[in-house]
Amino acid sequence: MCKFVYIFNAPYLSLRFVICKANDNTGIDRISELSSEIIVKKILYLLPIRDVVRTSVLSRKWRYMWILVPRLDLGDFYRMCKSIGYGDIAIFGIMSGFVMLHDGPNTLCLLIFLWVIHSESDLSIIGLSVCQIVDFKRLYFIIVEEGIYEVPSNLLSLHTLTHCMLKYLQLSLPPNFGGFKYLY
Amino acid sequence: MAEKASESSNSISLNTVDGKIFKVSPTIANQMQTIQSLIKAYDSSRVISLPHVNAFHLSKIIEYLEGKSATTVSAVKEFEAQFMKDLSLKQLKGLLIAVGYLKVNELLELMPKTVAKLIENKSVEFLRKFFGIVNDFTPSEEAKIREEIAWAFDGVDED
Structure with missing residues (x-):
C-alpha cells in the first residue's frame, strides 16, 4: 500500500512531500525482534511525544514509525516546548505538522491544546488542520486559560466525530447543520 | 488429595x-x-x-x-x-x-x-542498543533529521 505523507512544519521543518510505503516501514516479522505492534501500541504509546518523535532518527525502518502511535498528547508537548522557551507560533507550526501527519490507526484520543489565542485567524488555521484528518473520531478542544473562544466553523464538517469535548468554547450552529450522526 | x-x-x-x-x-x-x-x-x-x-x-x-x-x-x-x-x-x-x-x-x-x-529521555544511541537497531542512515541524513526535530533533543539524558 502506498501512502502519501504530507509534512508541513512551518518553522522547523521545510514544506515537503514524502512518499513512503507504510507497510515496509513497520512490518517486522522476525520473532527475535519485538513486534512493531508491541513497540508502537504498547511502549511508544506510553512515552511523551518528544521521545516518540525522536525515534525517527533510529533507522530508516523507524523513520515514520512514530506516526502510527495511537495517541499523541499535544498538551504535554505544549508544556514541554514552553518550558524550554519556544514561542507559541513555533509550537503551533510543529503541532499542525503532527495533526496532519498523525496516522494512528485507532486514534484513541488526540488532545489538542489551544493556548490563549488572541486573533480569530489563528483559530481558523487550527480548524483547517483538524479537518485534514479524515477519520477523526475523537476531538478534545481544551483551552489552557479561561475565556470564551469561538469554535472554527469547519469543525462542523467532521461528520465522523464520536467524541467531542469543548471547554470554554462557543459554538454557533448554522440553521442547516444536521448534527454529528455518530456522536455517543 | x-x-x-x-x-x-x-x-x-x-x-x-x-x-x-x-x-x-x-x-x-x-x-x-x-x-x-x-x-x-x-x-x-x-x-x-x-x-x-x-x-x-x-x-x-x-x-x-x-x-x-x-x-x-x-x-x-x-x-x-x-x-x-x-x-x-x-x-x-x-x-x-x-x-x-x-x-x-x-x-x-x-x-x-x-x-x-x-x-x-534516553539518547538515540541507548535506544539503538536496546532495540538492536542498525543505523542505516548516512551521517548527513541523520544530521538533517536531527536538525529538523532539534526541539526533541533538548535535555536528553547522558548515557
Whole structure:
C-alpha cells in the first residue's frame, strides 16, 4: 500500500512531500525482534511525544514509525516546548505538522491544546488542520486559560466525530447543520 | 488429595526451544492465549512445543502467573515491582518478545510500562542498543533529521 505523507512544519521543518510505503516501514516479522505492534501500541504509546518523535532518527525502518502511535498528547508537548522557551507560533507550526501527519490507526484520543489565542485567524488555521484528518473520531478542544473562544466553523464538517469535548468554547450552529450522526 | 491428583493428570506439558519440559496447570496455561488456543485445537495430553521460547523466559512467565495470585492489591504490586526489578535490560527485552509470542495479556500490560520508564529521555544511541537497531542512515541524513526535530533533543539524558 502506498501512502502519501504530507509534512508541513512551518518553522522547523521545510514544506515537503514524502512518499513512503507504510507497510515496509513497520512490518517486522522476525520473532527475535519485538513486534512493531508491541513497540508502537504498547511502549511508544506510553512515552511523551518528544521521545516518540525522536525515534525517527533510529533507522530508516523507524523513520515514520512514530506516526502510527495511537495517541499523541499535544498538551504535554505544549508544556514541554514552553518550558524550554519556544514561542507559541513555533509550537503551533510543529503541532499542525503532527495533526496532519498523525496516522494512528485507532486514534484513541488526540488532545489538542489551544493556548490563549488572541486573533480569530489563528483559530481558523487550527480548524483547517483538524479537518485534514479524515477519520477523526475523537476531538478534545481544551483551552489552557479561561475565556470564551469561538469554535472554527469547519469543525462542523467532521461528520465522523464520536467524541467531542469543548471547554470554554462557543459554538454557533448554522440553521442547516444536521448534527454529528455518530456522536455517543 | 483426589483433587490434587486429577489436577496433575490434567497438567499441560510445554517443551521449550532449549529442550526443557514444563508441566503447568490448566489455570496457568490458559493465561497464555497462544497455548490456550493450542489446547483447544489439540488433545491436551500432547506435549506442546514452543519453538520461540526458552526455558528462562517460560520459567519467568510461570513465576509471574503463579506469584501474582497474592491476596491483596498491595501484595500484588509489591510482587510485580520485585519481579521487574530482578530483570536486566537484555532479559527484559527477551522476556517481552516471549510474552508477545505467548500472548500473556497481564504481562503485555505490565512490561511495556517498565520498558517505557527505562527508555524515557534516553539518547538515540541507548535506544539503538536496546532495540538492536542498525543505523542505516548516512551521517548527513541523520544530521538533517536531527536538525529538523532539534526541539526533541533538548535535555536528553547522558548515557
